[in-house]
Amino acid sequence: MHNTAPVTDPVVRVRTHRLAFFSAVISLVAVFAAVGSTIPLFNVYRAENGFTNAEISITVVAYSVATLATLLFLGRLSGHLGRRPVSIASLILLLLGCLLLLDVHDIGILIAGRVLMGLGAGLASSSLTSYIVDAAPPKPAWLASVASSQTVMLGLAVGAVASGALVQYAPWPRDLIYLVVIGLLLLSVALIAVSPETATPMPGAWRSLRPRVGLPARVRRLLPVAAAVFLATWAAGAFYQAFVPALVEDQLHTRSTLVLGVTFAAYMGPSVLGAPLGGRFTSARAQRVGMIGFLVGMIGVITAIGTGTLVLFIAATVVAGASQGIAISAATRGLLHGSILADRAPTFSVIYLLSYSGATIPALIAGQLTHIFSLPEISLAYGALALVSTLFTVLGARNPQLSAIANSQDVQ
Template sequence: MIDNVASDVRTQAVSPVDGRRQRTGFWLIAAVYMLVMLGGTLPIPLYAFWAPQMGFGPFTTTLVFAVYALGTVLALMVFAPLSDRAGRRPLLAAAVLAAAASTALFLVAHDVGTLLAARFLCGLSTGVFTATATAALGELAGAEHARRASTVSTVANMGGLGLGTIAAGLFAQYGADPTHLVFWVYLASLVPAFLAVVVTPETVTPRQRPALSVRRPTIPDRRTARTDFLRAATAVFAAFAVSGLFSSLVPSFLREQLHVHNVAAVGAQVGLLFIVALIAQVAAPERWISGRWPAPAFLIAGVAVFETGLWTRSLPTFAAGTLLAGAGLGLTFRRGIGVTQQLADPRRRADLLSTYFLSAYTGTIVPTLALGLLDQTINQDVATLILAVTVVATTLASALSRPTGATT
């Protein structure tokens, strides 16, 4: 039904390129996608070094994290949908250049203002790449390989996020310069990444002159499709709220409450959430991915267990909660990408994907800012508990809403 219509329209929308070149382009874009996402989490373990150097506290750390998410949201509302008109390749190339500019700012950052600018540019790059690369992968794979495109795009996203914190932690702990060496290496890696984007086939034809504007988030026109999409968007909002809460909480919790000062260990603990999410997407049975309850069950159980670890100051309990929450995050994200790809009009694929990712990254902003504000007035454990209950309630609301049967 939907797949057949999408296949017919996609055939008209995608330029007739050589099959081998198209397959090569698919894997090149997937690799660059992972690299760009990796850059988004590189700074997370490094705030422990920047804070004393630049003289800022926990609230500023929260603000820097939120500025990154704000840049991502702005990119999704303004820039990412342009690829439906101007083409995927120009927007992907611009996103890689933005990542390079962000990395250069991290290398020269000696004050909070420069750090904020670097994180904002990093968010812009991530926002453009998530929607545009996901759309490009779906088109390069073709209708007959839609499931492969969905799997690879989610693996690139989650895999990059997880590897970023792990790599930064290792460089900071064992490298010669904790806050610079990792960014020099990353900047060098963006050179072949840019070339990879340039040689990848364009999948949008005919291209039109882009019109820059702030777009209202797009949702499907048909009522049943709209309901299914909103369920997926609500679920991913809750899942990314967990990842935002986790990413902003873990470094200080490990350092201040459990006295873990090894930066590599801190980076690995944050990365564990995303790596488990990646494994869940690749290894989980299809019935878990398509089923209504497995993803919310894992997510809710994970939140409950890592909250218990926070209150009891137990690292093993916290780690167990990380494993469960990571599985819930991965299953939710994978299912949502599949639903969005299926429901999207191929002529406006990046538009609907932008709305999906907008919901996801809004989920990271809300708990991060809320935690930073609440932490100024009440105990951190109580603040985290309030946010955890809110996330669980949102997850349950999405899971309990009636499915229309328009998607599988």
């Protein structure tokens, strides 16, 4: 059993922290590969189990709510109990979710499995990302931020594409991807178990369960535009999970689960380009550029749905995905401008609230409206949300004030 105290000898620290960094990165990829693996199976569940589009949308909402609740209430727990135990707990929750999804025979099982995945993903988003930052080598300087932020998108893309390929070409189409992911999660548990701890356990775990939500006064004026960015882009992400599986089959005339996985990856994957591309501009300009590109992509997506053009749909998805990455990273950068350590947890709580609200509320409403409107009509509503958010961003985006850093009290 490894010592739970952080390694202090410099030579040993470099060697053992390389293992911790590698283990945490692999584990975070495994977590979100598990999350992404379910998406290509939605059409299988629709066809074989008779699940409706409204029921599928509920699973997306359930996942998002579980993730948000975990981030808000348990997001600081690894700083008190240690990165390793909390990271292992997150992986176990994902394992339980995958085991449950091996026997999907009614919508309740699918919802429960996605809830467990949401709890695990939320816990991993705080503990494993912190573990990566703790253990990252000092050079190159950008490695910690890129590995902690973009590994999530990599995992989602890998999980979706691998699932689509296995469902279409391999035996046991409903089960094999979950068995593969379970193996990857077990490997991740083993890696974390033999890796060193990077955080000194400290008292206050119960107090850390109380959410801290607020923004420093100096960046409060940036919140309305940032909210528009988060709401529109995360709503589109939920749209791709809840409704694009059916749209790909019904409007784009393909039942290929591999194509469906590639389509989902085409939205998530290119967003990794957002931070480096957006970093070339000021926060305000990057938000404008990102949202205009996002709107262009969404217009292309809606056009492709109307004309039944798969190639245009994927190309427009890539544009929307890369552009939303630019806008999201710029909005986050603006809200974190001049932040001190005490500011960051409450600020990220605000970001999580807005982002997951954007994912859940439109998906919940749209899911109920599928009884009245067709999916192409539902997609027009998402396009309208993108248009309104883009106009608001173009007209209202501002850069953070370079002064007044001293005025950093939180608004609780």
